[in-house]
Amino acid sequence: MSLPARIVQHRFSVLTPGRGFTEISREVARCVAEAGMQAGTAHVYTHHTSCSLIITENAAPEVRHDLERYIARLVPDGDPAYRHDDEGPDDMPAHIRAVLTSASATVPIVAGALALGTWQGIYLWEHRTHGHRRQLTITLTGA
Amino acid sequence: MSLPARIVQHRFSVLTPGRGFTEISREVARCVAEAGMQAGTAHVYTHHTSCSLIITENAAPEVRHDLERYIARLVPDGDPAYRHDDEGPDDMPAHIRAVLTSASATVPIVAGALALGTWQGIYLWEHRTHGHRRQLTITLTGA
Amino acid sequence: MSLPARIVQHRFSVLTPGRGFTEISREVARCVAEAGMQAGTAHVYTHHTSCSLIITENAAPEVRHDLERYIARLVPDGDPAYRHDDEGPDDMPAHIRAVLTSASATVPIVAGALALGTWQGIYLWEHRTHGHRRQLTITLTGA
DSSP, X not given: OOEEOEEEEEEEEEEOOSSEEEEOHHHHXXXXXXXXXXXXXXXXXXXXXXXXXXXXXXXXXXXXXXXXXXXXXXXXXXXXTOXXXXXXXXXXXXXXXXXXXXXXXXXXXXXXXXXXXXXXXXXXXXXXXSOOEEEEEEEEEEO | OOEEOEEEEEEEEEXXXXXXXXXXXXXXXXXXXXXXXXXXXXXXXXXXXXXXXXXXXXXXXXXXXXXXXXXXXXXXXXXXXXXXXXXXXXXXXHHHHHHHSOSEEEEEEETTEEOOOXXXXXXXXXXXXXXXXXXXXXXXXXX | OOEEOEEEEEEEEEEOOSSEEEEOHHHHHHHHHHHTOSEEEXXXXXXXXXXXXXXXXXXXXXXXXXXXXXXXXXXXXXXXXXXXXXTOTTHHHHHHHHHHSOSEEEEEEETTEEOXXXXXXXXXXXXXXXXXXXXXXXXXXXX
């Protein structure tokens, strides 16, 4: 299979309730379905440095609970080693968490659909204690 | 250089022997060579949440040994803090390891070949104790 | 919006001063501006396994200071657990840091420009104690 590629792009935003996970798989899958592409990639990007995008297990909610608990221990709030705390004890930890994960996720488009595995979901991970409106861009490159 | 892009996609699977690394550089390089693209990107994706894809040193096997030993210490099996242990003490650590690394790797295609650095290899990192058959999708976008 | 895609590719190098961060946002933005693409993605890649690319806060220099201090504690130099120390106590830590971050960063192109968020910058993170000349490839896929 070898087909000429085109670009489709969407922007949207997510209002997070504070630290934790918001699944966005459905929004990305809908963009792919509407674009009518058979094969390619879906790139999702967050324009912030204190939240991130991850792909993880979408069934048991304990997985997300444990992810948050694990990273809170790995990157402690209010660590006296941090110089940067302009916005509070969760400011620098949010930047570190974002760097240890990623500002983007790229998932293939296969047979006209977003090809997440059966147990995979795309999540926006808010790393600040308080909620924020987060801007995202989805870029589809496909044929 | 500015050339019209097209998409070529392949799926394949890897049978892992349990925790550790399986190099897939050759498989990806072969897809690139067969596609006849001069410039672009090769996106490799795993459809699972308990293994991941990394790019690391391809010469000294001690590097992979040390990576596995390091992450086993960073993300301990059977930590009593985990709620999610449906599939055993390596279940939740596998999800955490996958989130701290990545479900995908993207490498440029330059001058008709996969442009890994001299010392770079693409590895599937199995995070479960037992072996699994892992599904992968390679999406080439190039000209 | 749905437009035919093309590929534009550039290679460049950065001479790092040793451990720390070199911002490359401007170089990437310039490639995007010159390519004349309205929408797509910019993929930046480093061909090495002991430095990495991250997207983080571009304003307060304390953020980068704290990132370096945090990761130096998380991945200690000269840990007796490492077998691989051919090039010194910072050899294996550099590979681990690279795996915990990434060899690439992908940022959307929106409205003809590199769409970094207001507070986002793309940084090459040198993980070796001494400086190195680092090779990078920028691949733009867009319309």
